[in-house]
Amino acid sequence: MSDDSQVAPSFPPDSIKVVAESIGISSIGDDVAKEVAEEATFRLRLLVQDGMKYMHHGKRKRFSTCDFDNVLKMKNIEPLYGLQSVEHIPFRFASGGGRELHFLEDKELEINEMVTSQTPRLPLQMTLKPHWLAIDGVQPTIPENPPPITKDLQKKDSVDPAAKLTAQQDHKDQKHIHGRGMKSIETVKVKQLATHELSAEQQLYYKEITEACVGSDEPKRGEALHSLAFDPGLHQMVPRLCTFIAEGIRVNVVQKNLALLIYLMRMAKALLDNQTLYLEKYLHELVPSVMTCIVSRQLCMKPDMDNHWALRDFAARLISQICKNYNTTTNGLQTRITRVFSKCLNTERTPLSSVYGAVAGLSELGPEVTKVFVMPKLKALSDKIEQCMEGMNAYDKNAASHIKGLLLKTVAPVLKTLRNPPDTVNDYKAEYGYLGPQLQVAVVKARQAPPSTATTLTAPIRAITPTTTRIIQQGSMPGIGGIGSRTVVVNKPPTPGISSQQPGQKVIIMTSRPPTPSQSVSTETVGGVMKTAVVNTGAPCTTGLTTVTVNPGSLAAGSLSQATVAPQATTHQTTKYVVVSAPNQPSIKTEIKEEPDTPQPMDLT
Amino acid sequence: MAELGGPTYAPLTPANPTIINGLAAVDMQTGQHLPPQHQQVMSGGEHGLVSMVAATVMPPPAATPDQPSSGPTGAAPGAPALPQDAQANTVDRHTLVAVLQFLKNNGLKRTEDFLRQECNFFDIVDDEKQGLGGDTEVSSVLSAYKSEGDPAKYEDAYKALHSFIEKSLDPYKHEVAQVLYPVFVHMYLELVYNGHEEVAKNFLERLKGTQEEYYQEDIHRLSLVTNREHMSGYQIMDNFRSSQFTIRLSRDTYSHLKRFLTESGGGPVPRIIHDRLYLDVYEGVPRTKAQVMATAGAQEGEAPRQVNKAKIYYGLLKEPEIPNLAMEEEEGEEEGDKPKKKKPKKDALQKSKKNDPNAPPGNRIPLPELRDIDRMERAKAFRDTLKRVTLQKDTLPSICFYTFLNATGNITSVDISDDSSILAYGTSDSQIRVQSITPIKLRCMKSAEQLSDIDKEADDVLVRMMDERTAEPVRTLLGHAGPVYSVSMSPDRNLLLSAGEDGTIRLWSLQTWTCLVVYKGHIFPVWDVRFSPYGYYFASGGHDRTGRLWATDHHQPLRIFAGHFSDVDVVQFHPNSNYVATGSSDRSIRVWDCLNGNCVRVLTGHKDIVDALAFSPCGRFLASAGGDKRVLVWDMAHGHLIAEMASHTSTIYAIAFSRDCNILASGGMDNCVKLWDFSRVMEDNHEDDTNVANNPDVKRCNESLLLGTFPTKNTPVLAAHFTRRNVLLVAGPFDG
Incomplete structure (x- = not known):
């Protein structure tokens, strides 16, 4: 039996001895044990083999105890009572005294407990639900049907675009081998490079959804967002929707339209929530947009009145969700986002609203990030807040109190784990200045709270090494950037830009690899939001398109908006400036300029 | 009549499931063995005799050919169309003795007396043999394995055979290679029987790699048998020892093999091939590898050619004049x-x-x-x-999926009525639920007193009979004592049949919603039951390896189809109701004639259990599918395999033809529905209609016939059904 033990496990003679002991036969010879063990193994396997038939006819893939009972019944053996279970019954393992035992846990149940305890909920009634799996041979993309392209496939596609080519090649080869002698009239399906032909229905859907999302009808918006969050089969429209969001943010940040910004962020959230989508390819559009909503200097017309803080919080949660879902060692997403935030904190003259955003963003990334990036700045922040609180500016005061509230909320749990009690006010005051006493109170409160609320410090964090920041910035103003990234968010006052743009224009900068696909940008204005559909005939949006949303908070609408880019300085690239007219200009002007990959006004080290 | 009682539990003494090929069910419960004569009858594969036995065992109602259905149906006379007297005269004494002894063995005293009277046969049946019964029978069959051969020689002999086959010329190679598997198995069994356990184990371990992929599972099962005691009562063993493995060889290949056998002299190989293999030699060119592979895989080897010679009337019956x-x-x-x-x-x-000349x-x-x-x-x-839509390659059907929610691992069978108005399903907790899938609700019939008040002459008497207050969308039928493995609705939607683990078939009324009859014929679990397309008859198949034909008004089967070597997993009626197809775990499909109970087709080629069968609406083709993930299409006219469709990735549980025969739909555990272009299969088949003598090339298609794949969200497909207007309905439980 030992030979095929890998194929099919067998009863060891030891087990037989144990069983014999348990029924009072103490001395059992090795030969006997072996003989009985073999016989028992054979019989058991026989039973399991026949039990498979019950499993098969029960249309299951898993063998259950009922199957075994049934087969015992069939073989005219008394079934084992009390082992009915729909679920897997695990074996427990114990060892000691040189013996190893596997046993079934059979706890004694207190009958009183059973009687007095709440009756378990009844299982749900079986129901029958019809839906169309196909209509005239076409599978509709409704929630009941699986998405046409699974998330895994999308992921594979975005992680390794070359796989598709090789698969196609394999397929072709196979065809070649098998197709011998057969009438092979099939055409080889070459995947079209331009994948973004939307059907009329999809175009309609896009129109309806975008209008609903930014329109004024709240119930309709709810439906639209629900559709975005749950409908399968949106993957074909995702590039357009992402562009819509990115463009919308760009325009509305300039116009300081808080409501629309919130709507767009909710849209982004819905897309991120959709389980059937893999958005990695489109992060270059989403991340700058979301970051803009976190750290922009000004997001609304009346910063002292409107609650733009909520938008910043919401966007911060969104960015942490993106990090959680899409951060890999290859794209270093979290590293880059973290760097943007910390840069913001490290700069002296960052506006308070941006500081708030940076703190919110960092704290959403987890306590570990907070520990590393917020704690060291606590004192400085504290001073700043104090300064503002004592100042006369009502706006600053308001902002400072918000920052204070946020810091107290997010830092206290971290401090609790960092510092040992006792927490004295003076220590805190010495260390954290103005905020000290309040922090102390918060920490003490946190310590008294039940331990379950304690924040664990296990959130993953990537080691962030302070590398040379290739921040693109002009002038001496603080900026936020990402290293070697395709996406940059710059937050700074206007300085003369790249070239001679006309006022009222916006710039989309695209870089693409040498075989330059022709790109066209079409825009239409819907509800104050400019929709831009970038028809990209190359591999869609992978490395090709770099969008920079710049949001110089201080820029007035219609003035020159300014962008800077750090294209990947590796290969020959062509940078295109697509100059699109701003929404307030009725005529649509599009011009595409191509330039060789010449150093941009940036620091490429 | 079968007063065999329920199972009596004898703790820890496994029942002795000596399954004799064929009519196994009846003797298993008592744990007795059949007398040797009887076994000869059963294992001889002479289905004429088997059916006679079946007819003889039939109860009085079946034996007296009178009106099978009394009452309003008023069926034509002679449902069990076997004239008993004529049969009895031809039954030779030998068979009669066997039958009588069998009856006596099982305590069927009345039937025995009845049969004696019928045949005027009052000799005393020799009881001596019976006393020895069990032991002699088993040992006599097994002792054939006794040989004095040197165990060490076996491996060499097998290797010699293997290398001979390897070196054979290409034309012969693949045909000759078929002998490898049976020789291998019998060698192993001989080794085990003669007590060379270690040698046997090594033999199996070392050489199992030389066998085809689809035999590995059986070899694995065989590897459990490691000593002589295990050899009796083990199913796969029973099959091997009681039947000859059939192999088809061309004349040239046969002589090629013969030359080798004579040259190699004695030894186990020639002896096994002589004793244990049935070589079906035909004139003509040897087959190619693909052709050989297409029909290999069944437990009994290939179907001998002559069994598929019988004529089948595969045409449809003339439709009565439509009013x-x-x-x-x-x-x-x-x-x-x-x-x-x-x-x-x-x-x-x-x-x-x-x-239609074939009708x-x-x-x-x-x-x-x-x-x-x-x-x-x-x-x-x-x-x-x-109003039907004609389906073609370009006009694919719409598919409506009925998903069972909150029923993970619970749904065991689904059936949709012919007019697609009612869906019935059986569950593993013994329930049957019937659900209306149209807005019309399910009503109960009024009570007897209320019924008597109804004006019988009224035009809407049928509507008046039903009680409006009882209308419900779903109704539950309770009665089974185990998982319900099959449900089937009668064409008029008034009756429902169900079969389950408890070994019974139940007939339910869908008007009073009560159980009408319990058919207790199968003793072991019944895997499938199916109504005839014309109602009245139904067929069933189960673990006892028999298929049975029943009529709703007889509590005993009309025919017992014995011949499969393992469980009968699926049964299906031919559209003209004259034939029944059965699919089995022995990986073969058999087609039986309802008239005389003969097996008229043996179709081999599946490499795993057969789970689904479907006749084309035109009656000519049979599609089958199962555990080997392929759909095979057979031509009823000659019993040829004409197409193979492989694209599924898991067991297929459902296949259905569109009403116009152009599309074949299949679905299974891999959570998708696939549509196949059946019109192309038919076109190509008509071209080589003349080539009857040899097997036509099997159309092996993975992609070219596949018209569409429609995946579901983790919902296996358990049933598929085309409505009369060619909308495909499929059903399955959502698997959380």
Whole structure:
């Protein structure tokens, strides 16, 4: 039996001895044990083999105890009572005294407990639900049907675009081998490079959804967002929707339209929530947009009145969700986002609203990030807040109190784990200045709270090494950037830009690899939001398109908006400036300029 | 009549499941063995005899050929069309003794007396043999394995055979290679029987790699048998020792093999091939590898050619005249827009049925007479047929999926009524639930007193009979004592059959919602039950390795189809109700004639259990599918395998033909529905219609015939059904 033990496990003679002991036969010879063990193994396997038939006819893939009972019944053996279970019954393992035992846990149940305890909920009634799996041979993309392209496939596609080519090649080869002698009239399906032909229905859907999302009808918006969050089969429209969001943010940040910004962020959230989508390819559009909503200097017309803080919080949660879902060692997403935030904190003259955003963003990334990036700045922040609180500016005061509230909320749990009690006010005051006493109170409160609320410090964090920041910035103003990234968010006052743009224009900068696909940008204005559909005939949006949303908070609408880019300085690239007219200009002007990959006004080290 | 009682539990003494090939069920419960004579009858594969036994074992109602259905149905006479007297005369004494002894063994005293009277046979059956019964039978079969051969020689001999096959010329190679597996198995068994356990184990371990992939599972099962005691009562063993493995060889290949055997002298190989293999030699060119592989895989080897020689009337029965009433109604509805266009269509539909030379005579099998309600149903069906969408490659059907929610691992069977109005399903917790899938709710019949008040002459008497207050969308039928493995609805939707683990088949009324009859014939679990397309008859198959044909008004089977070597997992009626196809765990499909119980086709080629069978609506083709993830299409006319469709990735549980025969739909555990272009299969088949002598090339198609794949969200497909207008309905439980 030992030979095929890998194929099919067998009863060891030891087990037989144990069983014999348990029924009072103490001395059992090795030969006997072996003989009985073999016989028992054979019989058991026989039973399991026949039990498979019950499993098969029960249309299951898993063998259950009922199957075994049934087969015992069939073989005219008394079934084992009390082992009915729909679920897997695990074996427990114990060892000691040189013996190893596997046993079934059979706890004694207190009958009183059973009687007095709440009756378990009844299982749900079986129901029958019809839906169309196909209509005239076409599978509709409704929630009941699986998405046409699974998330895994999308992921594979975005992680390794070359796989598709090789698969196609394999397929072709196979065809070649098998197709011998057969009438092979099939055409080889070459995947079209331009994948973004939307059907009329999809175009309609896009129109309806975008209008609903930014329109004024709240119930309709709810439906639209629900559709975005749950409908399968949106993957074909995702590039357009992402562009819509990115463009919308760009325009509305300039116009300081808080409501629309919130709507767009909710849209982004819905897309991120959709389980059937893999958005990695489109992060270059989403991340700058979301970051803009976190750290922009000004997001609304009346910063002292409107609650733009909520938008910043919401966007911060969104960015942490993106990090959680899409951060890999290859794209270093979290590293880059973290760097943007910390840069913001490290700069002296960052506006308070941006500081708030940076703190919110960092704290959403987890306590570990907070520990590393917020704690060291606590004192400085504290001073700043104090300064503002004592100042006369009502706006600053308001902002400072918000920052204070946020810091107290997010830092206290971290401090609790960092510092040992006792927490004295003076220590805190010495260390954290103005905020000290309040922090102390918060920490003490946190310590008294039940331990379950304690924040664990296990959130993953990537080691962030302070590398040379290739921040693109002009002038001496603080900026936020990402290293070697395709996406940059710059937050700074206007300085003369790249070239001679006309006022009222916006710039989309695209870089693409040498075989330059022709790109066209079409825009239409819907509800104050400019929709831009970038028809990209190359591999869609992978490395090709770099969008920079710049949001110089201080820029007035219609003035020159300014962008800077750090294209990947590796290969020959062509940078295109697509100059699109701003929404307030009725005529649509599009011009595409191509330039060789010449150093941009940036620091490429 | 079978007063065998329920299972009696004898703790820790496994029952002795000595399954004799064929009629195994009956003797298993008592744990006794059949007398040797009987076993000869059973294992001889002479189905004529088997059916005679079946007929003899039949109860009085079946034995007396009178009106099988009394009452309003008023069926044609002679449902069990075997004239008992004529049979009895031809039964030789030997068989009779065997039958009598069998009856006596099982304590079927009344039947025994009855049979004696019928045959005027009053000799005393020799009891001596019976005393020895069990032991002698087993040992005599097993002792054939006794040999004095040196165990070490076996491996060398096998290797010699293997290298001979390897070195054979390509034309012969693949045909000769078929002997490897049976020789291998018998060598192993001989080694085990003669007590060379270690040698046997090594032999198996070292050489199992030389066998084909699809035999590995069986070899694994075989590897459990490691000593002589295990050899009796083990299913796969029983098959091997009691039957000859059939192999088809061309004349040239045969002589090639013969030369090798004579040259190699003695030894185990020639002896095994001589004793244990049945070489079916045919004239003609040796087959190619693909051809050999296509039909290999069954437990009994290949089907011998002569078994598939019998003529099958695969045509459809002539449709009775559709009542004029219905036609008028039809024309009234349509306002007579295009009367010209419709007429030829109707004629075409009827003409094809009239002139079919392959159709059986209408009275070959007595069928229930049409009632008014049936006529109305036909008329309705015909009207639907006129509105049917013709499916083609470019016009694929719409698919409606019925998903069972909150039923993970619980749904064991699903059936959809022919007119697609009711869906019935059985669950593993013994329930049967019937659900209306149209807005019309399910009503219960009024009580007897209330019924007597109804004016019987009223036009809407059928509506009045039902109690409006009881209308419900779902109804539950309780009665089984184990998982319900099959449900089937009668064509008129008044009756429902169910079968389950408890070994019973139950007939339910869908008007009173009660159980009408419990058919206790199978003793072991019944895996499948199916109504005939004309009602009245039904077929069942189960773990006892038999298929059975029943009529609703007989509590005992009319025919027992014995011949499969393992469980009968699926049964299906031919559209003309004259034939029943059974699919089995022995990986073969058999087609049986309902008239005489003969096996008229043995179809081998599946490499795993057969789970689904479907006849094409035209009656000519049979599609089968199962555990080997392929759909095979067979031509009923000659029993040839004509197409193989492989694209599924898991067990297939459901196949269905579209009503116009152009599309085949399949679905299974891999959570998707696939559509296949069946019209192309038919086209290509008609071309080589003349080539009857040899197996035609099997159309091996993975992609070219596949028209579409429609995946579900983790919902396996358990049933597929085309409505009369060619919408595909599929059902399955969502697997959380």
